[in-house]
Amino acid sequence: MADVFTLGIDIGSTASKAVILKNGEEIIGKSLLDVGTGTSGPERVIRQIFEDTGMTKEQMALIMGTGYGRNSIEIADQNMSELSCHARGAYFLLPSVHTVIDIGGQDVKVIQIDNGAMVNFQMNDKCAAGTGRFLDVMARVLEVEVSELGDLAAQSTKRVGISSTCTVFAESEVISQLAHGTKKSDIINGVHHSVAARVTGLAHRVGIRDDVMMTGGVAQNKGVVSALEEELGHIVHTTPLTQYVGALGAALFAYQKALVKAKQ
Amino acid sequence: MAENEKAKVKKGPSPGVLALRKVVDDVYEEARQAKKRGEPVGWSSSKFPCELAAAFGLHVVYPENQAAGIAANRNGEMLCQAAEDLGYDNDICGYARISLAYSAGYRVGRKYDHETGEFIINPASGKPLKDENGQVVLDENGNPKKDPKTQQPFEELVNINDIEAMPEGEEKERALNALKPIRQNLMPAPDFVLCCNNICNCMTKWYENIARMHNIPLVMIDIPYNNDVDVDDSKVKYVRAQFDAAIHQLEKISGRKFDEKKFEEACANANRTAKAWLKVCDYLQYKPSPMSGFDLFNHMADVVTARAKVETAEAFELLEKDLEENIKNGTSTLPFEEKKRVMFEGIPCWPKLPALFKPLKENGINVTAVVYAPAFGFVFDGLDEMAKAYYKAPNSVCIEQGVAWREGICRDNKVDGVLVHYNRSCKPWSGYMAEMQRRFTRDLGVPCAGFDGDQADPRNFNAAQYETRVQGLMEAMEAKDLAKEA
Numbered sequence: 001m002a003d004v005f006t007l008g009i010d011i012g013s014t015a016s017k018a019v020i021l022k023n024g025e026e027i028i029g030k031s032l033l034d035v036g037t038g039t040s041g042p043e044r045v046i047r048q049i050f051e052d053t054g055m056t057k058e059q060m061a062l063i064m065g066t067g068y069g070r071n072s073i074e075i076a077d078q079n080m081s082e083l084s085c086h087a088r089g090a091y092f093l094l095p096s097v098h099t100v101i102d103i104g105g106q107d108v109k110v111i112q113i114d115n116g117a118m119v120n121f122q123m124n125d126k127c128a129a130g131t132g133r134f135l136d137v138m139a140r141v142l143e144v145e146v147s148e149l150g151d152l153a154a155q156s157t158k159r160v161g162i163s164s165t166c167t168v169f170a171e172s173e174v175i176s177q178l179a180h181g182t183k184k185s186d187i188i189n190g191v192h193h194s195v196a197a198r199v200t201g202l203a204h205r206v207g208i209r210d211d212v213m214m215t216g217g218v219a220q221n222k223g224v225v226s227a228l229e230e231e232l233g234h235i236v237h238t239t240p241l242t243q244y245v246g247a248l249g250a251a252l253f254a255y256q257k258a259l260v261k262a263k264q
Numbered sequence: 265m266a267e268n269e270k271a272k273v274k275k276g277p278s279p280g281v282l283a284l285r286k287v288v289d290d291v292y293e294e295a296r297q298a299k300k301r302g303e304p305v306g307w308s309s310s311k312f313p314c315e316l317a318a319a320f321g322l323h324v325v326y327p328e329n330q331a332a333g334i335a336a337n338r339n340g341e342m343l344c345q346a347a348e349d350l351g352y353d354n355d356i357c358g359y360a361r362i363s364l365a366y367s368a369g370y371r372v373g374r375k376y377d378h379e380t381g382e383f384i385i386n387p388a389s390g391k392p393l394k395d396e397n398g399q400v401v402l403d404e405n406g407n408p409k410k411d412p413k414t415q416q417p418f419e420e421l422v423n424i425n426d427i428e429a430m431p432e433g434e435e436k437e438r439a440l441n442a443l444k445p446i447r448q449n450l451m452p453a454p455d456f457v458l459c460c461n462n463i464c465n466c467m468t469k470w471y472e473n474i475a476r477m478h479n480i481p482l483v484m485i486d487i488p489y490n491n492d493v494d495v496d497d498s499k500v501k502y503v504r505a506q507f508d509a510a511i512h513q514l515e516k517i518s519g520r521k522f523d524e525k526k527f528e529e530a531c532a533n534a535n536r537t538a539k540a541w542l543k544v545c546d547y548l549q550y551k552p553s554p555m556s557g558f559d560l561f562n563h564m565a566d567v568v569t570a571r572a573k574v575e576t577a578e579a580f581e582l583l584e585k586d587l588e589e590n591i592k593n594g595t596s597t598l599p600f601e602e603k604k605r606v607m608f609e610g611i612p613c614w615p616k617l618p619a620l621f622k623p624l625k626e627n628g629i630n631v632t633a634v635v636y637a638p639a640f641g642f643v644f645d646g647l648d649e650m651a652k653a654y655y656k657a658p659n660s661v662c663i664e665q666g667v668a669w670r671e672g673i674c675r676d677n678k679v680d681g682v683l684v685h686y687n688r689s690c691k692p693w694s695g696y697m698a699e700m701q702r703r704f705t706r707d708l709g710v711p712c713a714g715f716d717g718d719q720a721d722p723r724n725f726n727a728a729q730y731e732t733r734v735q736g737l738m739e740a741m742e743a744k745d746l747a748k749e750a
Contacts, residue, residue, distance in 0.1 A: 068728065083736035084743070107729070117743035120705055121736055125686060126716040126726055205698050 008250030011069030014105030016041035024255035029053035037069025064254035085249030098209035103218035130198030153223030156189035196227035215245035271596035280583025304455035318530035331359035333448035335614035358720025373422035383417035390415035462487035462657035503651035540580035545637035554590035557631030603628030610685030615722035711740035
């Protein structure tokens with residue numbers, strides 16, 4: 001039987017990701033750009049993955065879109081919510097997973113999984129606290145790169161309390177702590193716990209069952225992961241493919257649907 | 265029609281729906297006429313015992329229904345903002361803000377040219393113009409042309425007190441004529457207010473403010489939150505005593521004695537309406553359903569504003585017949601194929617109805633359960649039983665009772681999932697939803713999704729966030745089916 005290739009495209013609010021999968025098992029290509037929906041990101045990420053793999057759109061049995069910008073991916077045959085795609089991608093990488101936490105650019109999801117399928121979920125309300133954007137804002141005030149936050153937090157000797165209810169007020173608190181001469185690492189530690197506290201509130205609504213996996217770009221921040229482990233009281237697994245989990249899930253769903261289509 | 269067979273879409277309002285619309289129109293019109301005749305007109309909260317006012321033949325209108333209508337007509341933000349400018353916080357219920365702004369004289373006016381009196385048309389308004397073949401007519405830029413007949417004037421906030429203070433003449437007439445001609449924008453000012461806080465506690469201060477603004481009497485019935493499933497005798501006694509005091513106040517307001525015969529008639533009508541309402545709600549148990557569950561939200565206007573009128577009972581009975589016909593003919597008012605059924609928890613986001621409906625339609629999701637069915641389907645006999653009945657409003661019952669109501673309709677109406685509106689306007693309703701959601705999942709084994717929104721203030725709703733949640737809910741319901749099959 002000929003190989004079946006599928007493409008998953010995840011267009012978020014702050015990043016565009018794509019994954020090509022062979023026979024629903026092997027990742028043969030992936031690409032990522034740090035700009036999301038409404039920018040040139042979606043078009044460029046698709047072009048890039050085809051260039052990198054030397055493949056074409058015509059070779060794809062099915063293309064699945066997901067993410068905040070899923071409705072505007074012209075190349076996609078179908079789309080699914082990022083909730084299902086993160087659940088499926090996480091299950092593929094860690095079959096024992098029952099809880100997935102995804103902190104995205106503008107939303108937070110806690111997904112409960114049973115036998116690989118999403119059975120329930122909770123998302124943040126209309127507020128940026130606890131999201132990736134919250135960390136972006138704090139990094140800017142602290143004059144550090146977002147990618148440095150994890151390592152800086154590791155140097156903290158005491159945690160500073162930062163509000164988890166509002167990004168704007170939390171920003172003022174950070175400025176005030178800086179003015180008082182508090183160490184940046186301690187403030188960052190507080191910022192991470194602020195995010196973790198917010199996410200934990202959502203997670204408790206769904207119910208936390210091991211294994212817990214964190215997906216999305218923020219999972220690269222070791223400080224947030226360890227703060228989350230502390231707040232949740234559970235081990236939080238991550239993956240080097242963390243930013244691609246949604247796109248991977250989309251490619252897996254595309255494979256599943258391509259098989260159904262082939263049978264018909 | 266056999267279960268699971270596809271229903272054909274029934275277009276246009278049925279005789280029952282038309283009758284129900286007329287009932288609400290008449291409530292407003294009769295109140296306007298009464299005001300013109302110099303009779304006192306009251307403003308009432310939705311679950312104040314309307315039977316009491318009916319016993320005195322008093323005309324009453326309903327600010328909650330009015331606010332929902334103003335919000336659905338896309339003027340919620342304008343009036344909420346006007347209330348905020350008066351000093352009311354934007355955390356206060358959107359209905360209350362709209363009502364308080366209206367109470368202070370604010371109205372929606374159509375902009376007009378003060379020289380000619382002609383309305384200034386908003387070029388973005390109106391439906392696409394179609395030619396004789398039904399094709400959309402394009403302008404020179406290739407964009408659809410608007411049908412001039414359907415274009416609307418720009419709107420602005422005006423104050424009726426300023427208009428009424430104008431000298432008599434053409435300019436005053438123009439200003440009055442420019443008031444947006446929807447019934448909610450032309451509701452007569454109150455001469456008394458009837459407040460029952462069984463629906464929420466914000467109501468008390470809201471109505472106190474109206475009474476103070478207009479310097480008019482407030483008839484208050486206090487129904488505390490019931491932390492028990494039953495309504496015991498002491499609670500009945502507490503409310504019954506307030507009914508007696510309210511009757512005394514209404515005698516003074518109307519200048520008439522309490523008419524026992526009229527009261528009994530109003531109670532009989534209210535009971536008949538409640539029974540017909542419940543029967544209508546029960547039609548959502550059919551699979552597929554002969555109606556869109558969103559229809560119930562529209563029919564709520566009748567239950568709120570006119571449940572003690574015989575015309576309301578008759579209109580609901582007529583609607584029952586329409587639905588029976590739909591079952592026989594395999595038709596439904598749902599404009600798409602019903603693939604999944606959900607309970608919609610909470611009040612709709614009235615200013616965003618198309619956005620609310622869009623992903624439901626795209627995913628084939630029909631709302632077949634709403635808590636209003638049991639909450640307004642109560643029947644009673646006499647003043648003591650009436651006290652007991654009014655103790656059971658959605659936000660005054662304990663969580664066990666609230667869960668039992670909802671899980672009962674979810675089971676009867678065969679829902680596959682639950683969609684919860686975390687309504688920024690309604691803290692009592694939204695506050696306990698997280699726990700309720702947990703219980704629905706545990707007891708019913710169905711997925712639940714929550715979204716943020718508001719019943720009247722469009723600033724609190726985000727369509728993209730909502731769409732993701734609805735799509736996620738649909739996928740979770742489908743995943744459950746696949747797991748079952750496997």
